[in-house]
Amino acid sequence: MATFVLVPGGWHGGWYYSDLVDRLRGAGHRALAITLSGVGERAHLGGSAVNLDTHIEDVLAVLESERVTDAVLVGHSYAGMVITGVADHADPGMVRRLVYSDAYVPQDGDSCWELTTEAFRQLFLEGARGDGISVQPPSGLDARATAQPLASFLQRITLGGGGLDRIATRDYVYLSGWTGTPFADVYEKLSADPGWRTHVLECGHNVVRDAPGEFEEILLRGE
Structure with a gap:
C-alpha cells in the first residue's frame, strides 16, 4: 500500500483531487489531499505573511501529524515548488517518490515568478491589483477556486538538505495539449535526464x- 499526498496548484484547494482520492483509496492505497494556507477552505488563513515557506510547512505538518512515511508526493503546477521544498526538508524516509504534473521543478534560489513565462507574470500582477497581497483566480477556473497569496509566487525557494537527489524515484508528467504552457522546456530537459521518468x-x-x-x-x- 502506498501513501499518496496530493498537493494542488495555484488557486485550488484539496477539493481538486476529490475524485482521484476516491479512486486511489478504492485501489487499496492511502490518499491525502492537501489544502494550502490561504486557499480553498483555508482562504481565511491568507494574508501578506503566507508564502512558499508557509506552504512547505503545511505539507510537512501533515506528514508529521498523519505519521506518514514512504510518501508519494504529487504536485501539480505551482505545487512543484512546494513538493520540492518538502522533499528537501523532510526527515529521511518520509518521502520516497515525487510526481510532478505540469509543474515547476526549482533549483535552490528559484521562484515560481522567475520560472514561469511573461504571460503568467502579467496574470499574477493583474490578479493582485485589488489588494497587492492576493492573486485573484483567472477566468475559466472552477467556481471553487480562490485567491492565491502573491508571496507564494514571488518567494525564492531555499534548498539545503540535498534537494531532489535525496529521492530516488521522480516522475514528470507533461500535459502537452494546451497553448502557452511554461512546462515544455522543463519536460525537454528532464526527458534527457536518466534520473527522471x-x-x-x-x-x-x-x-x-x-x-x-x-x-x-x-x-x-510500480506501486
Missing part, C-alpha cells in the same frame, strides 16, 4: 478533469 499526456493543464484515468495509471505504476 517522463510521461506525456495529450490533454489540457487540468489533468484530473481531462485525463483522470491516464494520470491515475501513472501514479499507480
Whole structure:
C-alpha cells in the first residue's frame, strides 16, 4: 500500500483531487489531499505573511501529524515548488517518490515568478491589483477556486538538505495539449535526464478533469 499526498496548484484547494482520492483509496492505497494556507477552505488563513515557506510547512505538518512515511508526493503546477521544498526538508524516509504534473521543478534560489513565462507574470500582477497581497483566480477556473497569496509566487525557494537527489524515484508528467504552457522546456530537459521518468499526456493543464484515468495509471505504476 502506498501513501499518496496530493498537493494542488495555484488557486485550488484539496477539493481538486476529490475524485482521484476516491479512486486511489478504492485501489487499496492511502490518499491525502492537501489544502494550502490561504486557499480553498483555508482562504481565511491568507494574508501578506503566507508564502512558499508557509506552504512547505503545511505539507510537512501533515506528514508529521498523519505519521506518514514512504510518501508519494504529487504536485501539480505551482505545487512543484512546494513538493520540492518538502522533499528537501523532510526527515529521511518520509518521502520516497515525487510526481510532478505540469509543474515547476526549482533549483535552490528559484521562484515560481522567475520560472514561469511573461504571460503568467502579467496574470499574477493583474490578479493582485485589488489588494497587492492576493492573486485573484483567472477566468475559466472552477467556481471553487480562490485567491492565491502573491508571496507564494514571488518567494525564492531555499534548498539545503540535498534537494531532489535525496529521492530516488521522480516522475514528470507533461500535459502537452494546451497553448502557452511554461512546462515544455522543463519536460525537454528532464526527458534527457536518466534520473527522471517522463510521461506525456495529450490533454489540457487540468489533468484530473481531462485525463483522470491516464494520470491515475501513472501514479499507480510500480506501486
